[in-house]
Amino acid sequence: MGYRFSDLTDACHQDWRAYLEHDFVRALGAGRLDEGAFRHYLQQDYLFLVHFSRAYALAAYKSRTLAELRQAFDGLKTILDVELDLHIGFCREWGISEDDLARLPEARATLAYTRYVLETGHRGDLLDLHVALAPCLIGYGEIANWLNTQAFTVRGEANPYDAWIAMYESDDFQAAMHDxxxxxxxxxxxxxxxxxxxxSRVFTEATRLEIDFWQMGLDRRD
Known part of the structure; x- marks a missing residue:
């Protein structure tokens, strides 16, 4: 019997749980996250999505079959036409304009994570690239699901971050995660x-970089 995605998370169980259950995530779910920390995270996450789209363009280049090429194209189109537009609108609600986003410098955690993903894709094959991206795509969906099982999580208007949870528990995102x-x-x-x-080493390193990304937001550091 071969390996599965769950074997990757099992191989770095402590890091995976530290990522999914980070203090940033807990504070967000409880509605207690400092607003400045969330704004800093939102801005850097916009930059990450830009590089995420570049990674899907690289996936198209790395594709060997028409099915893989279509998958990469669909992923790139979704990020550019849907996710980035949603993210820009979400940022606007938090007082961050599109012009503000265009002038953003990248935090060190953003640089480290995005360049690691792209470098992994360049030196490896399509599977290496997908494994490097998996903590983000699969992890955010699992985080939303985990938050919805926790007694401390507050939903609705009482939580200023409810829309963030709703974004990643949505049918579209959950379907993409399962696919x-x-x-x-x-x-x-x-x-x-x-x-x-x-x-496994690629996945573990990417997961640790996700932890650093949360911590960057929590500390509001560049």
């Missing part, structure tokens, strides 16, 4: 133990 897991399960089932260890 990505299924894609990874199918590819991981075919890899050797040595190859899995390589991919």
């Amino acid at each position: 990505e897991r299924a894609w990874l399960d199918a590819r991981l089932a075919e890899v050797s133990p040595r190859r899995f260890q390589e991919l």
Whole structure:
């Protein structure tokens, strides 16, 4: 029997839980997150999405089949036409204009994470790239689901960050998350133990960089 995505999370269980259950996430779910910390995170997350779209363009280049090429195109189009527009609108509600976003410098945590993903994609194959991106795409969906199981989570108007949770618990995002897991399960089932260890290192490093991204927002540091 081959490997599955759950084997990647099992291989870095402590880091994966530290990412999903970070203090930033807990404070956001409880509606207690400092507004300045959330604004800083929102701005840097916009920059991450720009690089995320570049990663999907790289995925198109790395594709070997028409199905993979279409998958990469769909991902890129979704980010550019849907997610970035939603994010810009979300930022506007928090007093951050599109001009403000265009002038943003990248925080060190943003630089480290995005360049790691792109460098992994350049030196590896399509599976390496997807594994490097998985903590973001799959992780955010799991975070929304986890928050909805916690007694401390506040939903509705009492939580200023309710719209963030709603974005990642949405049917569209959850469907994208499940599609990505299924894609990874199918590819991981075919890899050797040595190859899995390589991919596990990629996934673990990307997860740790996600933790640093949360901490950057919490500390409001550049």
